[in-house]
Amino acid sequence: xxxxxxxxxxxxxxxxxxxxxxxxxxxxxxxxxxxxxxxxxxxxxxxxxxxxxxxxxxxxxxxxxxxxxxxxxxxxxxxxxxxxxxxxxxxxxxxxxxxxxxxxxxxxxxxxxxxxxxxxxxxxxxxxxxxxxxxxxxxxxxxxxxxxxxxxxxxxxxxxxxxxxxxxxxxxxxxxxxxxxxxxxxxxxxxxxxxxxxxxxxxxxxxxxxxxxxxxxxxxx
Numbered sequence: 097x098x099x100x101x102x103x104x105x106x107x108x109x110x111x112x113x114x115x116x117x118x119x120x121x122x123x124x125x126x127x128x129x130x131x132x133x134x135x136x137x138x139x140x141x142x143x144x145x146x147x148x149x150x151x152x153x154x155x156x157x158x159x160x161x162x163x164x165x166x167x168x169x170x171x172x173x174x175x176x177x178x179x180x181x182x183x184x185x186x187x188x189x190x191x192x193x194x195x196x197x198x199x200x201x202x203x204x205x206x207x208x209x210x211x212x213x214x215x216x217x218x219x220x221x222x223x224x225x226x227x228x229x230x231x232x233x234x235x236x237x238x239x240x241x242x243x244x245x246x247x248x249x250x251x252x253x254x255x256x257x258x259x260x261x262x263x264x265x266x267x268x269x270x271x272x273x274x275x276x277x278x279x280x281x282x283x284x285x286x287x288x289x290x291x292x293x294x295x296x297x298x299x300x301x302x303x304x305x306x307x308x309x310x311x312x313x314x315x316x317x
């Protein structure tokens with residue numbers, strides 16, 4: 097199920113042109129974006145930091161790829177993208193990016209160094225986020241995509257702090273000052289709703305403030 101934020105309508109002067117542009121993109125194996133994927137990609141760009149909890153199999157990877165292409169289209173140049181994925185899927189995502197002619201480097205080992213000419217896509221698993229935290233901040237990506245973001249559900253985990261910062265507010269984390277962040281998972285909170293906290297604290301703190309206010313509203317007599 098998509099989180100509530102993803103259902104909101106996008107209102108932008110360029111909304112129609114964005115839809116038309118995304119509808120023309122052809123991915124590998126002649127795949128084109130479905131209407132819901134176009135809407136989610138546009139909304140991710142509008143919101144800048146967002147959560148996508150669409151069900152497994154609904155094409156969240158294509159949403160992320162489309163968001164990146166749209167960012168590049170509107171920026172007028174190639175942008176750096178950090179893509180985190182489970183270790184088992186690194187090869188798959190590497191090939192997807194290569195198919196789009198992006199210069200791609202996969203961080204596989206703790207002693208790997210980011211090549212100086214890597215200016216398009218870095219793919220890394222959550223362990224590499226911890227070992228390469230400062231390098232990845234210095235690399236200065238314009239887009240961070242957290243695939244299977246449930247890996248960052250534990251507030252005290254080193255990988256969660258590496259991506260979201262020690263206080264989970266983004267400051268000092270890899271996403272600090274990154275213009276666009278998209279966290280994706282069909283199971284963002286697999287055990288209980290409290291596992292949403294790190295994501296909301298880092299990406300949608302206003303949602304937490306609104307919820308707190310609703311539970312502490314003054315009583316009218």
